[in-house]
Amino acid sequence: MPNVREDHLAIQAVIVNYAAGIDEQAWDAYRECFVPDVEMLGFSAEPMHGVETWVAFVEGVITRYRATQHLLGVPQITIAGDTATIRTPLQALHFPKEAGGEIFSLWGTYYTEVARTPDGWRMTQHRLDTSAVRHEKWEG
Numbered sequence: 598m599p600n601v602r603e604d605h606l607a608i609q610a611v612i613v614n615y616a617a618g619i620d621e622q623a624w625d626a627y628r629e630c631f632v633p634d635v636e637m638l639g640f641s642a643e644p645m646h647g648v649e650t651w652v653a654f655v656e657g658v659i660t661r662y663r664a665t666q667h668l669l670g671v672p673q674i675t676i677a678g679d680t681a682t683i684r685t686p687l688q689a690l691h692f693p694k695e696a697g698g699e700i701f702s703l704w705g706t707y708y709t710e711v712a713r714t715p716d717g718w719r720m721t722q723h724r725l726d727t728s729a730v731r732h733e734k735w736e737g
Contacts, residue, residue: 601676607718608674608681608711615720616667616687619659628652632712632719639725662701663694669707679713680721696737704729 611630618627628648637645645651659665670686684706691701705727711718 604676604681604713604718605674608676608683609672611711611718611720612669612672612683612685612707612709615723616669619655620665620667622656622659624652624656627655629716630720631723632714632721635720636722637724638722639727659691661694662691664692666690681711681718683707683709683711685709693735696735698735699732700735702731702733703727 614626615630618624618630631648631651633648634646635648635651637651640654645654666689668688668690672683672685675682686706687704689703689705691703693699705725708724708726709720710722712721
């Protein structure tokens with residue numbers, strides 16, 4: 598029988614590892630956050646499907662920056678058997694590689710669906726709802 602406390606911590610680890618994988622550009626560990634056919638919403642005009650499509654997209658975006666920092670608020674987790682939903686507030690900062698570039702800041706909320714798999718909890722759907730963005734020149 599599943600232990601709700603252990604599940605809660607394991608589910609929270611998925612969203613934390615998601616953010617850390619981006620900020621550390623640890624793409625192999627990042628891939629482990631998802632099921633193979635994950636659906637990603639709110640990051641582009643059209644939904645994206647599949648872990649390899651998604652990771653290639655994120656890697657292409659993030660490697661343009663010197664550093665990123667994804668700050669997560671306390672996730673609200675609702676478990677229903679072998680699935681769960683997560684609501685996570687976030688602030689994401691993206692620092693340019695060169696002085697004179699723009700810092701890109703984003704505020705929003707992640708809405709994530711996860712499922713228990715033989716390898717642990719994994720994201721099946723992940724959505725970003727953006728509430729605000731800011732671009733500011735970085736003097737370095």
